[in-house]
Amino acid sequence: MSTPLVTAALAELLTIADGDPRPLSSREEPHLGALLDAARAGNREAFGDLVTLFQRVVFRTALAALGTREDAEDATQEAFVVAWRKLSDFRGDSTFRTWLLTIAWRKALDRRRIRKLWWNRTQPARPVTEIDPVDELKEGAADPERQAVSRDMARRVRHEIGRLSPKLRDTLLLAATGEHSYEEIAGMLGIPVGTVKWRVSAARKTIEGSIKKGPGHDRF
C-alpha cells in the first residue's frame, strides 16, 4: 500500500476514534484527502504535491482576473502561501479546491485593485489583457480573406470583453476557462448559481449587441 493511502486510512481511523462522524477530508478524493491531511500536519512535500495538482487551475483563475501572466503567477504563489498559512482554518465545508480557488480569486482581486491604483496614477489606460488571443487564433481557414475577417471579429470581441463591467467580464472569463462549473464559480464569487448564469448570458448579449451596432459604437 502506498504512503498516501496509508495516511488516508490512518486519518480515517483517527477521525473515527475521535468520535467525529465525518473526517475533514471526506469530501475529497482519497489521494487528495491524504495529501491534505499530511499538509495540515506540516508536511511540506505533501503541500508541494497539492501545489502541483492545483497550480494550473489557480493560475488560470488568477489570469481571468488579472490578464497578465506575470501578475497571475505572483497571485498564484501568494494564494498558495496564504493557503498554507490558513490550512488549519480549513473546515471542509467546501472542497479544498473551492476553498483554494476562493483564496486565489481574492488575491487576484487584491492585486488588480493595487495595480489599478498604481497604473491609473502613472499610465494611460491599456487593454485588459496583454495576451493577444487574436494572434493565437488557429490558422484554420485556408482562405486569407476569411482569415482576415475572422481575426477582425476576434479583435472586436476581445475589445468588447474588455469593455464589459468587471462583474460580467470576470464571470464570463471564469466560465470560459473550462476549469470551473457554475457552482464552483458561484462559490468563488460568493453569489448564487443563478446569478452566475445570468451574468454569463448578459455578458454575451452585451458583446453581441455592441458588435451588431458596429465598430464605431461606444457605450457610456
Added chain:
Amino acid sequence: MTGSDLNRVIDDVARRMTAGRAAPDVRSRVLDRLDDRPRWHWRLALVPTAIALAIAAVILARSTNRPTVIATDSTRAPETAQLPRGQERPVSSETPSIGVSPRPAGDGEAHRIGTMAPPSELQELAIPSLGAPEAVTLVSIQPEALEIRPLDTAPLVIPPLDDDTSQR
C-alpha cells in the same frame, strides 16, 4: 455572421484570454516562501512594545512623585519666536492647570503629568502662558457701527384717480 457563430467566437476569445500555464517552478517558489512572514507581522510586534513603553513611562512618572518631562523636541523653535514683535511673554503667576497639557501629547512639546508636587514647585516649572497675539485679539464692536441709518427718500405721492378712468 449568425448569433451562434458570434457566441462561438466569444467563447473562443474568452478561453484564449485565460489560457496559459504557470511557470514550471511554481512549486519550488511556493515552498521557498512558506516560511515568509506576512509583511504586517513586524507591525503587530510594535503594538505590545508601544503599550509596554507607555505603561513604563506612566509608572516611572508616578514613582518620581513630581512633574516629569517625558518628551522634548529640541529641534522646535522656542515659543517666543511665535509671539508678535514687541510683545514679551507674560510671566504669569497663574499657571495653567496642572495635568492638562496645552498641546496634545506627541506634539513634540514638553508636557507635564502628575499632580502631587507642591504648588510652589509647580509654579516654577510651569511654562508661562502665552499671550494672545494681536492679530487674534478681538476688538470690541462699537454699537454705532451697527446702527442703521434711515433712508432719505421722498414720500411717495399718489395722484388721485380721475373719475373717468375709475368708471371704465
